[in-house]
Amino acid sequence: KATVSVLYWVLPNFATMSGIKSRFTPILPKNDELEHRGLVLDNGMTVLLVSNPKEKEIASVALAVARGHMSDPKEVPGMAHFCEHMLFLGNEAYPVEGEYKQYLRQHGGGANAYTSTTTTCYYFHVVSDYLEGAVDRFLNFFVSPLFTEDATLRELNAIESEYHKNLLGDSKRSYYLMKHLSNHEHDFSKFGSGNLHTLLDTPKEKGIDIREKLSAFYAENYSADIMSLVMRSDHSLDEMESWVLKGFTKVTSKGLQKKVDWEGSHFTPSELGKIAYYLPIGKKKSMNVRFPYSKIVPEKQRNSRVLTHVLGHEGKGSLCMYLRDKGWISGLTTSETIIDNFGHFSVSFTLTDEGHGRPFEVLAELFSFIEMMKGNMDEAKRVWEEERHVAQLKFDTSSKIRSSACASAYAAKLRHSDEPEEFLSGKQLLGELNVDDLKERLGDLEAKNMLVMIADEHPEEHAELQTEPWWGVKYSLKDITDAEYSQAATRCDVGRYTLPPPLKFLPETTEVYEGENPTADPEYLVEVEESTKGLVTTCWKQAAFNTPMMYLKMDMESPDITSTPFGQAATVFVSKILSIDLSEQFYELEDVNPWHFSYSLLYGYFSIFVTGYDDKMHAITEALLKAILTMDIKEATFNMVKEQRIREIEARNTKNPLELGATHLSQVINTVIPPYAETDKEVRNMTWEAVVKFFEDVKKSCNMKVIAIGNKQREASSDIAKNLAATLRAHNYGRDTNAPHCEIPIPHRVALPETPLAEHRILEHTPNPTNLDSSLILHYQLGPYTYQMSAHMEVLHQIISPRFFTSLRTKQQLGYIVSVSSACSFGVLSLNFKVQSGVQPPSVLHERVDAFLKETEEELRGFSENDLKEVISSAKQKLLVPPGNLGQLYSEIREKVLHGLGWDKEKRIVAELEKVTKEGLVEFYHTHIRPESWTDPCKRKVVSVYNFSDAHAETDMPGLQASVTRQLDDVEASIVHVDAQNPQVWKASMPLHPKDIKC
Numbered sequence: 001k002a003t004v005s006v007l008y009w010v011l012p013n014f015a016t017m018s019g020i021k022s023r024f025t026p027i028l029p030k031n032d033e034l035e036h037r038g039l040v041l042d043n044g045m046t047v048l049l050v051s052n053p054k055e056k057e058i059a060s061v062a063l064a065v066a067r068g069h070m071s072d073p074k075e076v077p078g079m080a081h082f083c084e085h086m087l088f089l090g091n092e093a094y095p096v097e098g099e100y101k102q103y104l105r106q107h108g109g110g111a112n113a114y115t116s117t118t119t120t121c122y123y124f125h126v127v128s129d130y131l132e133g134a135v136d137r138f139l140n141f142f143v144s145p146l147f148t149e150d151a152t153l154r155e156l157n158a159i160e161s162e163y164h165k166n167l168l169g170d171s172k173r174s175y176y177l178m179k180h181l182s183n184h185e186h187d188f189s190k191f192g193s194g195n196l197h198t199l200l201d202t203p204k205e206k207g208i209d210i211r212e213k214l215s216a217f218y219a220e221n222y223s224a225d226i227m228s229l230v231m232r233s234d235h236s237l238d239e240m241e242s243w244v245l246k247g248f249t250k251v252t253s254k255g256l257q258k259k260v261d262w263e264g265s266h267f268t269p270s271e272l273g274k275i276a277y278y279l280p281i282g283k284k285k286s287m288n289v290r291f292p293y294s295k296i297v298p299e300k301q302r303n304s305r306v307l308t309h310v311l312g313h314e315g316k317g318s319l320c321m322y323l324r325d326k327g328w329i330s331g332l333t334t335s336e337t338i339i340d341n342f343g344h345f346s347v348s349f350t351l352t353d354e355g356h357g358r359p360f361e362v363l364a365e366l367f368s369f370i371e372m373m374k375g376n377m378d379e380a381k382r383v384w385e386e387e388r389h390v391a392q393l394k395f396d397t398s399s400k401i402r403s404s405a406c407a408s409a410y411a412a413k414l415r416h417s418d419e420p421e422e423f424l425s426g427k428q429l430l431g432e433l434n435v436d437d438l439k440e441r442l443g444d445l446e447a448k449n450m451l452v453m454i455a456d457e458h459p460e461e462h463a464e465l466q467t468e469p470w471w472g473v474k475y476s477l478k479d480i481t482d483a484e485y486s487q488a489a490t491r492c493d494v495g496r497y498t499l500p501p502p503l504k505f506l507p508e509t510t511e512v513y514e515g516e517n518p519t520a521d522p523e524y525l526v527e528v529e530e531s532t533k534g535l536v537t538t539c540w541k542q543a544a545f546n547t548p549m550m551y552l553k554m555d556m557e558s559p560d561i562t563s564t565p566f567g568q569a570a571t572v573f574v575s576k577i578l579s580i581d582l583s584e585q586f587y588e589l590e591d592v593n594p595w596h597f598s599y600s601l602l603y604g605y606f607s608i609f610v611t612g613y614d615d616k617m618h619a620i621t622e623a624l625l626k627a628i629l630t631m632d633i634k635e636a637t638f639n640m641v642k643e644q645r646i647r648e649i650e651a652r653n654t655k656n657p658l659e660l661g662a663t664h665l666s667q668v669i670n671t672v673i674p675p676y677a678e679t680d681k682e683v684r685n686m687t688w689e690a691v692v693k694f695f696e697d698v699k700k701s702c703n704m705k706v707i708a709i710g711n712k713q714r715e716a717s718s719d720i721a722k723n724l725a726a727t728l729r730a731h732n733y734g735r736d737t738n739a740p741h742c743e744i745p746i747p748h749r750v751a752l753p754e755t756p757l758a759e760h761r762i763l764e765h766t767p768n769p770t771n772l773d774s775s776l777i778l779h780y781q782l783g784p785y786t787y788q789m790s791a792h793m794e795v796l797h798q799i800i801s802p803r804f805f806t807s808l809r810t811k812q813q814l815g816y817i818v819s820v821s822s823a824c825s826f827g828v829l830s831l832n833f834k835v836q837s838g839v840q841p842p843s844v845l846h847e848r849v850d851a852f853l854k855e856t857e858e859e860l861r862g863f864s865e866n867d868l869k870e871v872i873s874s875a876k877q878k879l880l881v882p883p884g885n886l887g888q889l890y891s892e893i894r895e896k897v898l899h900g901l902g903w904d905k906e907k908r909i910v911a912e913l914e915k916v917t918k919e920g921l922v923e924f925y926h927t928h929i930r931p932e933s934w935t936d937p938c939k940r941k942v943v944s945v946y947n948f949s950d951a952h953a954e955t956d957m958p959g960l961q962a963s964v965t966r967q968l969d970d971v972e973a974s975i976v977h978v979d980a981q982n983p984q985v986w987k988a989s990m991p992l993h994p995k996d997i998k999c
Contacts, residue, residue: 018245019041019042019043019245019249020039020040020041020042020245021040021041021042021044022039022040023037023038023039023040024038024039024040024420024421025038025421026038026048026420026421026422026423026424026425027421027422027424027425028424028425029395029396029397029398029424030396030397031396031397031398031512031546031547032398032400033054033546034050034051034052034232034400035050035051035052035053035237036048036049036050036051037049037051037237037241038420038421039241039244040420041224041244041245041248041249042249043224043225043249043251043252043253044223044224044225044226044227044253045224045225045227045228045229045248045251045253046227046228046229046414046420047228047229047230047231047244047248048228048229048230048231048410048414048420048423049230049231049232049237049240049241049244050230050231050232050233050406050410051232051233051234051235051236051237051240052232052233052234052403053234053236055234055881055882056128056234056877056880056881056882057128057232057233057234057403057881057884058108058109058125058126058127058128058403058404058878058881059125059126059127059128059131059134059231059232059233059234059235059403060123060124060125060126060230060231060232060233060403060404060405060406060407060408061123061124061125061131061134061135061138061229061230061231061232061407062121062122062123062124062229062230062407062408062410062411062412063121063122063123063138063141063142063227063228063229063230063411064119064120064121064122064227064228064411064412064414064415065119065120065121065122065221065222065226065227065415066118066119066226066227066228066256066258066259066415067080067118067119067120067221067222067226068080068115068116068117068118068119068120068192069081069115069116069117069190069192069193069194070117070118070187070188070190070192070260070262070339071118071187071221071260072190072192072194072217073213073217074190075202075203075206075208076198076199076202076203076208076210076213077190077191077192077194077198077199078159078191078192078193078194078195078198078199079194079199079213079214079217080115080120080192080217080221081115081159081192081193081194082155082156082159082194082199082214083120083214083217083218083222084113084114084115084120084122085155085158085159086145086147086151086152086155086214087113087122087141087142087145088100088101088111088113088141089146089148089151089155089810090145090146090148090151091140091141091143091144091145091146092140092143092144092146093136093137093140093143093144094137094140095146097151097806097810097811098802098803098805098806098810098811099137100137100138101802101805101806102802102803102806103130103133103134103137104124104125104126104134104802105798105801105802106798106799106802106867106870106871106874107126107127107129107130107133107134107870107871107874108126108127108130108798108874108875108877108878109124109125109126109127109130109134109874110124110125111123111124111125112124115192117188117192117339118260118339118340119412119415119416121408121411121412121415122138122141123407123408123411124138125403125404125407126874127873127874127877127878128233128234128235128877129873129874129877130870130874131233131235132243135231135243135247136243136247139247139248139250139251142222142224142227142248142251143247143250143251145218147211147214147215147218149211152210152211152214154810154811154813155810156196156199156200156210157196157813157839158809158810158813158816159193159194159195159196159199160195160196160838161773161813161815161816161817161836161837161838161839162193162816163193163194163195164772164773164816164838165656165773165816165817165836166193167471167472167770167771167772168281168654168655168656168768168770168771169281170280170281170282170284170455170654172471173278173280173281173468173471173473174278174280174288174453174455174473176191176193176468176470176471176473177276177278177453177468177471177473177475178288178290178451178453179191180468180469180470181271181274181276181451181453181477182266182267182271183264183265183266183267183268183270183271185264186262186263186264186265186266187262188262188266188339188342189266191469191470193470195470220254221256222251223252223253223254223255223256224248224251224252224253225253225254225255225256225257225258226256226257226258227251228411228414228415229244229248229411230406230407230408230410230411230414231243231244231407232403232406232407232410233403258415259340259341260340260341261340261341262339262340262341262342265292265342266292266342266344267290267292267344267451271451272292272448272449272450272451273447273448273449273450273479273480274451274452274477274478274479274480275359275451275452275453275454275462275477275478275479275480275484276451276452276453276454276475276476276477277454277456277458277459277461277462277463277475277476278453278454278455278456278459278468278473278474278475278476279455279456279457279459279473279474279475280455280457281651281654281770282647282651282654283457283647283648283650283651284350284455284647284651285350285351285352285353285355285356285455285456285647286348286349286350286351286454286455287348287349287351287359287362287452287453287454287455288346288347288348288349288452288453288454289346289347289348289349289363289366289450289451289452289453290344290345290346290450290451290453291344291345291346291444291445291446291449291450292342292343292344292444292449293338293342293343293344293345293441293444294440294443294444295440296338296340296341296342296343297434297437298418299417299418299426299427300418300426300431301431301434301437302338302434302437303384303433303434303437303438303441304336304338304345304441305384305387305430306380306383306384306387306433306438307334307336307345307438307441307442308334308335308336309383309387309500310373310380310383310499310500311332311334311347311369311370311373312332312333312334313500313587314332314583314584314587315500315501315583315584315585315586315587315588316498316501316584317496317497317498317499317500317501318497318500318587319332319365319366319369319497320332321584322365322496322497323349323355323362323365324580324584324637324640325636326355327352327354327355327636327639327640328351328352328354328355328358328361328362329349329350329351329352329355329362330350330351330352330580330640330641330644331349331350332347332348332349332350333347333348334346334347334348335348345441345444345445347366349362351454352640352643353643356454356456359452359454360484360487360488361487363447363452363487363488364487364488364489364490364491364492365492367445367446367447367488367489367491368491368492368493368494368497369494369497370442370445370446371491371494372494372497372498372499373442373499374439374442375494376499377435377438377439379498379499380433380438380499381433381435382499382502383499383500384430384433385433386502386503387430387591388429388430388431389506390503390506390591390592391428391429391430392429392430393506393507393510393592394428394592395424395425395428395429396510397510397547397548397549397613398547399545399547399549399885399886399887400545400884400885401884401885402884402885402887402888403881403884410423410424413427447480447485447488447489448485452480459474459475459476460474460476461476462476462478463476463477463478464476472770500587500588501588503588503591503592504588505588505589505592505593505616505619505620506592506616507548507592507613507614507615507616508615508616509548509615510548510613510615511548512546512547512548512711513711513712513713545885545886545889547711547885547886548613548614548615548711549611549612549613549614549710549711549886550611550612550613550614550617550708550709550710550711550712550886551609551610551611551707551708551709551710551886551887551890552609552610552611552617552621552706552707552708552709552710552720553607553608553609553610553706553707553890553894554607554608554621554625554704554705554706554721554724555605555606555607555704555705555706556605556606556607556698556699556702556703556704557603557604557605557702557703557704557705558604558605558606558697558698558701558702558703559604559701560694560697560698560701561599561600561601561604561605561606561698562601562602562603562604562672565674565678565679565681565682566682566690566694567694568601568674568679568682569679569682569683569686570682570686570690570691570694570695571599571601571606572599572601572645572683573638573641573642573645573686573691574599574606574633574691574694574695574698575597575598575599575606576641576644576645577633577634577637577638577641577691578597578628578631578633579596579597580637580640580641581631581633581634581637582595582597582624582627582628582631585627586623586624586627589610589612589620592612592613593610593611593612593613593616593617593620594610594611594612595608595609595610595611595620595624596608596609597609597628601672601673602670602672602673603898605702605705606698606702608621608624608625608628610624611887614710614711614712617712617720618719618720618723621720621724622723622724622727625724625727625728626727626731629699629727629728629731629733630731633688633691633692633695635688638688638691639688642683642686645683645686646683646684649676649680649683649684652676653766653767653768654768654770654771656771656773656775656836657766657771657773657774657775657836657947657949658775658777658817658834658836658947660764660766660775660947661762661764661775661776661777661834661945661946661947662777662945664762664764664945664947664980665762665777665779665943665945665980667980667983668750668760668762668943668978668980668983668986668987669749669750669752669779669781669943670748670749670750670826671748671749671750671987671992674984675980675981675982675983675984676981677981677982699731699733699734700733700734700735701735702728702733702734702735703734703735704724704725704728704734706720706721706724706725707890707893707894707897708720708721709886709889709890709893710886710890748826748827748828748992748993748994749781749825749826749827749828749992749993750987750990750991750992750993751781751990751991751992751993752781752941752942752943752990753941753990753991754938754939754940754941755940755941756931756934756938756939756940756973757934757968757971757972757973757974758973758974758975758976759942759943759944759966759973759974759975759976760942760943760944760975760976760978761943761944761945761946761975761976761977761978762943762944762945762946762977762978762979762980763946763948763957763960763961763977764945764946764947764948764980765947765948765950765953765957766947766948767950767953768949768950769950771949771950772838772949772951773815773836773837773838773949774836774837774838774840774841774842774845774946774947774948774949774952774956775817775834775835775836775837775842775845775945775946775947776833776834776835776837776842776845776846776849776944776945776946776947777832777833777834777944777945778832778833778834778846778849778942778943778944778945779830779832779942779943779944779945780830780831780832780833780928780929780940780941780942781828781829781830781941781942781943782828782829782830782831782928782941783828783829783928783939784827784828784829784993784994785824785827785828785829787905787908787909787911787912788912788915789829789924790824790829790909790912791875791909791912791913791915791916792912792916792920792921792924793822793829793831794822794875794879794909794913795868795871795872795875795913795916795921796831796921796924796925796929797820797821797822797831798871798874798875799859799860799863799871800820800856801819801820803852803856803859804818804819804820804833804852805818805819805820807852807855808835808848808849808852812848813839814835814837814839814840814845814848815835815836815837815838815839816836817834817835817836818834818835818836819833819834820832820833820834821834824899826899826993827899827993827994828993831928831929833849835848835849838949841948841952841955841956842944842946842947842948842952842956843946843956843960846944846946846966850968853929853930854930854969856925856930857922857925857926857930857932860918860921860922860925861918861922863918865918868916868918868921872913872914872916875913876910876913876914879906879909879910879913880906880907880910926938927939927940928940928941934968934969934970934971943978945980946960961977963975
């Protein structure tokens with residue numbers, strides 16, 4: 001015993017002498033049962049290890065570097081982002097490009113990274129048995145990157161493709177316009193994305209070697225003392241610590257500080273007191289108001305949560321509710337941005353047509369509300385104390401974060417935390433209200449200290465038209481006049497405004513029900529009762545997550561929703577209207593029991609989804625349902641929503657090409673989705689009276705389904721569902737059980753014919769001069785779901801996905817978005833290849849995919865038995881990883897209930913994975929993707945979706961429209977053209993996969 005004690009004491013101290021400077025213990029939620037260990041290495045790197053030894057997990061690792069695009073050299077904008085890309089392309093230990101991602105994908109994982117203003121974060125997940133190998137590949141990013149000349153030049157094209165993709169995003173465009181309008185002497189104003197112009201053309205003109213500049217940037221900024229590493233898995237803490245000490249101690253330190261003392265202010269008086277009108281890509285109408293802070297206090301003393309909460313409130317007495325009732329806005333959001341030693345507060349309004357013409361009247365109401373806040377500090381204290389209580393409650397009972405997402409979330413928090421042990425608690429828990437700081441922040445929210453940005457279709461009508469240099473945003477900029485200041489400063493009746501009322505639904509108990517016989521597998525209860533009008537309840541007896549939470553979803557199913565284009569259009573109206581009106585009554589639930597009202601056009605239901613504490617779930621869900629059943633649909637809200645819907649229709653062409661292509665594909669192969677032209681016509685002709693009648697009919701014809709999962713005993717969950725059904729009956733709604741049998745058709749897929757030398761093709765051109773990309777989707781329909789087919793599809797996907805990315809993205813540089821995805825929709829399995837490119841038209845992209853698939857056949861034949869065993873092993877482990885939290889479990893159960901899959905789906909697929917052989921996999925590939933010879937029997941069924949940019953439509957589309965064949969090796973395949981705008985005739989001529997009927 002004495003010997004053991006001495007060894008136990010000596011080993012930790014030996015570790016301290018072997019690379020560890022100090023240890024820390026993070027402050028964690030009370031119900032967090034995972035094991036944690038915090039380290040600071042000798043080189044200054046902060047490390048958090050998280051172990052879950054009780055069950056298998058998908059492992060995740062992330063490393064955040066406290067430098068982002070604000071650290072770019074001024075002469076080379078986009079360098080930090082470019083460096084992020086380049087670290088994936090080989091290092092001295094693993095020089096082969098794509099090897100890292102291929103290792104991860106073949107072992108059930110994946111990787112990504114992002115660059116923000118002051119942080120670059122790299123992260124991956126992988127099946128836990130292969131974590132050590134993944135860690136070794138990952139750590140060499142930060143030890144010995146190669147930055148080869150060939151890769152440097154090629155990856156610049158990936159940066160350009162990503163830039164092209166983002167040109168269509170209004171959020172990116174408005175963000176970079178705001179940066180352009182900020183102080184140009186401040187690093188905040190930099191163009192962080194980068195493109196070929198900033199990273200290749202301009203450096204060449206200035207005689208700058210971009211590769212040398214990249215190496216210098218890496219050497220100056222990638223320092224261990226500003227890095228935060230997080231590793232989570234089911235391995236022991238000691239084992240993970242040994243990997244960290246073996247590898248990450250090699251990362252060098254340059255003596256840098258995590259937080260930079262940025263010089264000056266990102267907005268000076270010269271940039272404030274102005275209003276910018278800018279042309280959006282979409283048809284949105286919005287106004288964003290930004291107020292820079294005069295100073296930034298330490299994190300523990302900040303009181304911004306009370307500002308964002310009170311100004312963003314949507315209930316009675318709120319700014320949002322008043323402006324909605326006036327018909328000036330449809331939504332309001334608030335946010336705060338703090339970057340090291342500077343920051344700003346933002347209020348964003350989604351404007352109606354009328355509100356768009358009254359910006360200074362909207363501002364007058366905003367400043368009147370702020371004045372009300374200044375005069376109600378006692379009430380502000382009460383709101384703060386409630387927020388503080390809720391924050392503590394949520395922290396103590398928080399659910400375990402999903403394992404695959406844990407590392408990236410924690411690494412970012414750890415990077416920004418002043419004290420590593422407070423990386424979780426510091427952001428979530430609140431201290432005493434600092435009234436002086438709150439008053440100072442409210443003082444910053446004044447008219448002379450603001451920059452206003454308004455999305456406007458005619459910015460040239462307000463001032464001289466200008467062009468933002470990087471994103472090409474057209475805008476005009478003018479000083480706010482004295483008259484406009486006076487209008488904004490007009491104090492309205494502050495008596496109409498109040499701070500949020502006291503919370504009504506705070507839980508009185510957070511006791512956890514563990515169940516009589518806790519097991520790893522959940523227990524289900526399914527009841528169907530005639531007396532409750534088709535009530536179906538699925539309950540789960542909690543035994544695994546040690547949290548007083550519950551997920552409850554109640555669906556009101558009706559054939560009226562899916563039966564006609566009118567029903568589908570009216571469903572969207574009802575959902576949007578009720579979401580707005582319900583938020584005014586139940587906004588307070590957002591803190592403790594968030595809710596969401598939604599719909600499914602595919603499955604024919606309205607849905608109320610509530611999460612949070614189980615204690616008041618019965619009262620909350622009953623109150624929500626009663627409100628829905630008795631709510632009068634306001635004509636004013638209808639008019640607001642109709643305006644929004646028409647604007648959405650007119651902006652549809654501004655979506656990215658792959659998103660449009662996926663929509664075209666869905667309209668062609670799914671039975672219940674009508675063409676846009678039909679639903680668009682219904683939207684434009686929709687009336688308030690028609691929507692009111694439609695919703696009344698739905699309530700009368702609906703069945704109710706309830707899925708209740710979480711911290712309730714079986715009987716209690718069943719009682720909640722029965723009470724909801726009783727509430728429906730008490731209001732004389734729900735399908736009459738004596739009425740004729742009603743059918744809600746479940747959507748099913750068109751069954752493509754098994755003709756390997758015939759392809760179905762959709763050609764679409766969506767005019768949009770801002771879009772520079774075309775896209776291709778190849779949809780291989782494999783067939784009705786079987787466990788055997790699912791097993792083969794999973795193995796094939798894991799093998800070809802990384803190779804597809806490496807070939808078409810990394811080496812050929814065809815575009816930024818290159819992916820392979822497997823799917824099961826409405827009982828039909830498919831494999832989908834997607835490429836979005838500004839370099840080549842869709843026909844060439846199709847040829848390149850064909851060439852890849854031909855090469856893949858040879859690779860499959862040469863695939864070693866050992867490699868195949870590893871792929872199968874990782875696929876099995878990934879399937880058998882249990883849900884890590886209640887949210888994951890809910891999603892899993894919901895999908896099984898919705899699609900009618902067996903509760904033991906994962907185990908049955910694993911059983912089929914055991915039978916997969918290389919010969920069987922090659923045969924599966926020949927049968928469904930590409931035959932060995934085009935004269936062989938084959939079940940290849942494919943739809944190609946070509947979406948053209950303006951340029952490619954002019955050069956490539958006319959010939960393709962006339963073509964009726966396509967070359968496949970030495971044979972010709974016939975082409976069947978399908979009109980995505982009017983696919984009904986074609987769909988009617990095609991056989992269908994079996995459909996299911998719900999009642």
